[in-house]
Amino acid sequence: MKTLTKDPFNIIIAGVGGQGNVVLSQLIGNALVNEGYLVTIGETYGASQRGGPVMSHMRISKEIVYSPLIEEGTADIILGMEPSETLRMLGRFGNPAVKTIVNPRPIYSVDVAGGEAEYPDFDKLLEAIRGLSAKTWIVNATEEAEKMGSPIVANTILVGALVGSGTIPLDRKSMEPVLEDRFPKALALNLKAFDRGMALINQ
Amino acid sequence: MPGFEIDAPGTSQLLMGNEAIARGALEAGIGFASAYPGTPSSEIMGSLAPVAKKMGFYAEWSVNEAVAIEAAAGASFAGVRAITSMKQNGRSVVADFVSTIVLTGLGKGGMVMVVCDDPQAHSSGNEDDTRTMAKWFDIPMLEPGNYQEAKDMTKYLFDLSEQLDSICLLRSVTRVSHSRGNVKLGELPRRKYKAYFEEAHDTRNPKQSKFVQNPPPPLHAAQHRRLVKAQAIFESSPFNWYRGPEKADLLIITAGSGWLHTQEVVKKLKLENRVGILKLGTLWPMPEKLVRQHLNKSSKILFVEEVDPFIERNVMELVASSPDIPRPTFYGKRSGHLNEYGELTPDIIIKAITGILGIPYQGRDADYAKKAEELAKNLVPKRSLALCPGCPHRATLWAVKTALKMDGRNGVTTGDAGCYSMGTGATGFFQVREGHCMGASCGIATGLGRLGQYDFNQPVVALCGDSSFFHANIPAFINGIWNKSNYTLLILDNNATSMTGFQPHPGTGMVAMEEATQVIKPEDLCRAVGARVEICDPFDLKQTTDALLGMMADNKGGKVLISRRECQLVKARKEKAKYKMHVDTEKCVGESCGCDRLCTRLFRCPGLTWDKKAGKSKIDTVLCAGCGVCADICPQGAIIKEEA
Numbered sequence: 001m002k003t004l005t006k007d008p009f010n011i012i013i014a015g016v017g018g019q020g021n022v023v024l025s026q027l028i029g030n031a032l033v034n035e036g037y038l039v040t041i042g043e044t045y046g047a048s049q050r051g052g053p054v055m056s057h058m059r060i061s062k063e064i065v066y067s068p069l070i071e072e073g074t075a076d077i078i079l080g081m082e083p084s085e086t087l088r089m090l091g092r093f094g095n096p097a098v099k100t101i102v103n104p105r106p107i108y109s110v111d112v113a114g115g116e117a118e119y120p121d122f123d124k125l126l127e128a129i130r131g132l133s134a135k136t137w138i139v140n141a142t143e144e145a146e147k148m149g150s151p152i153v154a155n156t157i158l159v160g161a162l163v164g165s166g167t168i169p170l171d172r173k174s175m176e177p178v179l180e181d182r183f184p185k186a187l188a189l190n191l192k193a194f195d196r197g198m199a200l201i202n203q
Numbered sequence: 204m205p206g207f208e209i210d211a212p213g214t215s216q217l218l219m220g221n222e223a224i225a226r227g228a229l230e231a232g233i234g235f236a237s238a239y240p241g242t243p244s245s246e247i248m249g250s251l252a253p254v255a256k257k258m259g260f261y262a263e264w265s266v267n268e269a270v271a272i273e274a275a276a277g278a279s280f281a282g283v284r285a286i287t288s289m290k291q292n293g294r295s296v297v298a299d300f301v302s303t304i305v306l307t308g309l310g311k312g313g314m315v316m317v318v319c320d321d322p323q324a325h326s327s328g329n330e331d332d333t334r335t336m337a338k339w340f341d342i343p344m345l346e347p348g349n350y351q352e353a354k355d356m357t358k359y360l361f362d363l364s365e366q367l368d369s370i371c372l373l374r375s376v377t378r379v380s381h382s383r384g385n386v387k388l389g390e391l392p393r394r395k396y397k398a399y400f401e402e403a404h405d406t407r408n409p410k411q412s413k414f415v416q417n418p419p420p421p422l423h424a425a426q427h428r429r430l431v432k433a434q435a436i437f438e439s440s441p442f443n444w445y446r447g448p449e450k451a452d453l454l455i456i457t458a459g460s461g462w463l464h465t466q467e468v469v470k471k472l473k474l475e476n477r478v479g480i481l482k483l484g485t486l487w488p489m490p491e492k493l494v495r496q497h498l499n500k501s502s503k504i505l506f507v508e509e510v511d512p513f514i515e516r517n518v519m520e521l522v523a524s525s526p527d528i529p530r531p532t533f534y535g536k537r538s539g540h541l542n543e544y545g546e547l548t549p550d551i552i553i554k555a556i557t558g559i560l561g562i563p564y565q566g567r568d569a570d571y572a573k574k575a576e577e578l579a580k581n582l583v584p585k586r587s588l589a590l591c592p593g594c595p596h597r598a599t600l601w602a603v604k605t606a607l608k609m610d611g612r613n614g615v616t617t618g619d620a621g622c623y624s625m626g627t628g629a630t631g632f633f634q635v636r637e638g639h640c641m642g643a644s645c646g647i648a649t650g651l652g653r654l655g656q657y658d659f660n661q662p663v664v665a666l667c668g669d670s671s672f673f674h675a676n677i678p679a680f681i682n683g684i685w686n687k688s689n690y691t692l693l694i695l696d697n698n699a700t701s702m703t704g705f706q707p708h709p710g711t712g713m714v715a716m717e718e719a720t721q722v723i724k725p726e727d728l729c730r731a732v733g734a735r736v737e738i739c740d741p742f743d744l745k746q747t748t749d750a751l752l753g754m755m756a757d758n759k760g761g762k763v764l765i766s767r768r769e770c771q772l773v774k775a776r777k778e779k780a781k782y783k784m785h786v787d788t789e790k791c792v793g794e795s796c797g798c799d800r801l802c803t804r805l806f807r808c809p810g811l812t813w814d815k816k817a818g819k820s821k822i823d824t825v826l827c828a829g830c831g832v833c834a835d836i837c838p839q840g841a842i843i844k845e846e847a
Contacts, residue, residue, distance in 0.1 A: 069378065115803070115813065
């Protein structure tokens with residue numbers, strides 16, 4: 001097992017219901033368990049499938065089984081599948097050392113469409129995220145996935161980006177069997193998406 | 204990903220709490236599993252049913268929780284190990300049966316009921332604490348404090364159940380059932396059952412069967428004796444442990460997810476040498492000797508548990524009845540250090556511990572916190588829940604809204620449990636005016652519909668889903684017909700139990716083990732008891748509105764409208780969208796239309812957005828399901844549907 005930069009290492013995966021938050025956290029979690037780490041993943045779910053905010057809390061440790069809920073203000077990484085949801089999580093779980101990986105494609109809510117809420121100005125939003133993070137990576141996962149002909153692989157691109165960021169003790173080799181288990185019929189596409197994510201974050 | 208059922212003893216897998224419970228049942232060699240879906244418990248049967256055939260046991264989704272537990276008891280009576288699982292609402296449904304099976308005891312097959320509580324009511328209409336039921340009905344009960352225990356306890360409870368001849372209860376909560384962690388797998392036994400009901404009538408030796416709760420008082424006493432036996436076993440159970448110094452500044456008694464949070468907080472605050480933790484896994488009956496041994500560890504005791512002060516009260520009872528125990532100061536829900544409603548979080552526990560011990564605690568940097576909270580508050584948009592794009596319920600609720608308005612008598616709707624219960628909010632145009640439990644839509648309507656003698660003239664429409672119709676509305680519906688109550692039953696039939704994950708029900712023609720079966724049609728049942736039944740397609744808004752109006756105008760009882768269309772999420776897996784939608788930007792006149800943006804402000808389908816720059820409505824082609832309903836609501840005819 002590689003050393004963790006912090007124990008427990010706290011990851012929050014933020015997004016909108018229906019984006020595939022749970023699958024994304026499971027891919028990373030399974031790879032970590034295979035490597036021998038103790039992993040806990042907490043999730044919001046249920047009605048959130050219908051367009052609400054969704055988050056997963058992931059704890060990685062070599063010592064104990066941590067709680068499925070992260071204490072406020074103690075996230076080490078926020079992986080944002082949607083930009084405004086990344087900021088929502090920074091508001092509660094951010095701290096001066098937090099790093100963020102952001103898929104910049106916005107998803108509007110019914111409240112925004114109805115005019116009762118406003119989606120923030122994009123530059124202001126990114127500025128806020130950057131201002132609250134020790135480091136921010138913008139990864140155009142949805143755009144790249146669309147180029148690959150399958151918007152859903154945006155999630156695998158984000159997994160590649162997280163692994164490529166070097167913040168968690170995983171590499172391509174540890175992800176391969178997990179991707180193979182999960183996507184037996186679309187392995188080549190998902191490996192390609194994973195590599196694309198790794199490349200994007202290191203650009 | 205590796206399934207929870209893999210035959211790989213000794214390996215560590217990442218399992219959801221509910222999968223771990225299902226794994227425990229497999230490792231116990233169950234022969235029978237039954238459940239009615241309900242978050243956060245659904246994945247127990249959701250895991251078991253797909254592997255039942257290959258592992259050689261029987262699994263079913265039952266019509267409701269009461270039937271599920273009775274079916275499981277049938278298996279136990281014939282010597283087959285059985286598990287039944289439910290959420291806390293289901294636990295209330297099964298209460299009557301449980302109160303009697305504790306008197307008779309079981310057959311040779313152990314029987315375990317699993318109840319998953321939902322502190323914070325993440326996906327429930329209440330946050331009831333099941334543990335009181337164990338005390339109420341005298342049932343041995345365990346609660347897992349991590350994912351490994353979720354598996355190990357389930358397996359163990361079958362042995363205990365057989366040893367005690369008693370149904371046993373596993374209480375879980377959302378943060379264990381619906382989160383994931385490491386679980387080391389055990390062996391999978393291959394049990395061969397030969398089912399036989401041993402209490403069958405014997406003509407040579409006629410006597411009352413064991414499975415009759417008569418007379419109750421001695422049987423009640425027998426159950427108390429079983430609890431005494433259980434308590435003795437629990438005194439040395441490996442599911443209870445103490446970690447900490449011999450003399451502590453604070454003793455924390457905890458269980459379940461409370462343990463996960465507490466362990467972490469004590470470690471984080473570096474209080475391992477000052478604070479002791481007694482983690483209990485066997486909650487009822489409480490192992491009194493064990494608890495007593497630890498009560499002298501500190502003069503201050505904090506209880507950390509989800510929802511009610513259950514352990515807290517039991518320990519207080521113990522102290523009150525034991526003059527030899529020095530009276531400690533108790534902290535917990537009664538003292539206000541922890542919340543008596545909602546769920547626990549590490550943050551709440553940090554506050555409680557540092558407050559009791561008078562330790563200063565600094566969370567994240569205060570300036571950062573202020574900035575982060577302000578930015579999030581000012582910039583992050585609200586995200587209300589919405590019925591899915593293409594959801595037939597949106598169309599049905601739109602028709603209800605139109606019909607009630609056209610009828611003009613301030614019609615009343617009663618609701619039930621299911622996706623359409625979101626009709627209480629904006630996504631369903633606030634059309635559902637009452638919401639309690641499953642089965643209550645017809646029950647409440649039946650009462651309202653009998654108030655004519657008091658000048659009540661508001662038309663009443665009871666809304667329920669197909670699965671909730673079968674679950675508990677049938678008796679209430681028959682009651683309404685029998686007692687000549689005047690209301691219309693509107694069944695929103697989407698051919699699935701959608702909210703909990705599309706489980707089959709009696710109307711779907713499928714069973715849990717993925718075999719075809721007879722389709723039981725709600726219309727056949729309703730007609731059989733003499734009701735007038737009509738069936739409509741909610742996507743035909745006019746037909747649905749007219750049908751409902753017609754029924755509301757009819758003052759005789761026994762009226763049923765079935766609004767039938769398959770759940771869009773199920774349909775989308777099988778077929779492509781029917782229509783390709785777009786907005787004719789010439790026809791859409793935006794805010795100057797006078798419709799007050801009916802499409803985006805009122806209809807509120809996530810597939811419809813507002814192009815702020817152009818000041819016109821727009822289709823989000825990624826989200827749009829192509830149902831075509833919005834084309835019929837636009838007064839300008841600006842939303843265009845084309846055959847896809």
